[in-house]
Amino acid sequence: MKTNQVHREDNLVTVTLGTRLTAVEVPEFQLALKEQLASGAIHVVFDLSATESLDSNGIGLLVATSNSLRMVSGTLSVIHVADSIYRLLEAMRLTDRLHVKASGATHG
Amino acid sequence: MSARGRLRGLTTSLRPELTEVDAFCRRVFEVQRLDQYRDSGFGMELLLREFLNNAILHSDAPKGKRIQVAVRGRPSGILIRVTDRGRGFDWRRLQEAPPDPEATSGRGLAIGRIYARKMRYNQRGNSVRLWLSPQPHKETRNENQSSTS
Numbered sequence: 549m550k551t552n553q554v555h556r557e558d559n560l561v562t563v564t565l566g567t568r569l570t571a572v573e574v575p576e577f578q579l580a581l582k583e584q585l586a587s588g589a590i591h592v593v594f595d596l597s598a599t600e601s602l603d604s605n606g607i608g609l610l611v612a613t614s615n616s617l618r619m620v621s622g623t624l625s626v627i628h629v630a631d632s633i634y635r636l637l638e639a640m641r642l643t644d645r646l647h648v649k650a651s652g653a654t655h656g
Numbered sequence: 657m658s659a660r661g662r663l664r665g666l667t668t669s670l671r672p673e674l675t676e677v678d679a680f681c682r683r684v685f686e687v688q689r690l691d692q693y694r695d696s697g698f699g700m701e702l703l704l705r706e707f708l709n710n711a712i713l714h715s716d717a718p719k720g721k722r723i724q725v726a727v728r729g730r731p732s733g734i735l736i737r738v739t740d741r742g743r744g745f746d747w748r749r750l751q752e753a754p755p756d757p758e759a760t761s762g763r764g765l766a767i768g769r770i771y772a773r774k775m776r777y778n779q780r781g782n783s784v785r786l787w788l789s790p791q792p793h794k795e796t797r798n799e800n801q802s803s804t805s
Contacts, residue, residue, distance in 0.1 A: 568678075570677075570678075570705055570709075571674045571677070571705070571709045571712075571713070572674045572675060572677070572678060600698075601698075601701060601702075601705070603702060603705045603706055603709065603764075603767075604706055604709075604761070604762075604763040604764045604767060605709065607763055608760040608761050608763070611757070611758065611759065611760050612760040615758060615760070632698040636702070636767070639754065639766075639767075639770050640754045640757075640763055640766070640767075641754055641757050642757055645757045645758075
């Protein structure tokens, strides 16, 4: 099983998620991202290529990160998103705000 | 519960801890992925997580009180019931639309409306029943409703 990883390069942070971003995993990432943003990161990429489950707590983390980055003119994107998760984020009206890119070419 | 079985029914109680939700979802899907409802997997897991998490994180139940959960497979689909020991909440004040995109919380019930064919709370608001069709997530919300049982 692919595990969660946070990789920093200059002011870019890439968060590679495991199979889930749910209420159990969110506190760990909240802390890690808070530290990264406090130390100057202004671009964050969430890679969901291995992620099969996302719940409203996980969505809350993505939105909170986006909100924080907007305050410092930073950027957030969510890439390699499975169709089922894309549809969930679409239903929540978040695909534009979070710059969500699906795994396939279907959603551009 | 055998992994060779069908998703006829699983009724249990969980400690009010988030890791219990993970364990329960695994138990359900050991059976469900071999079952006629396997195509409903994402929506079913999402609903289980949302409403069990709600009971754990937002209920005012006395500390340590267990949460009742039941999942039943029926010819018309799947029925999920989640009940906590709290005083409940006023589901009549729920908003129809998903929250503002800037909001960092408040999406659980919107998800219920979208992914469940029907969602009903009891009068007190501490027990919810969710019906899923055998098919995966449908985009329409027209059939969803919140009301008393």
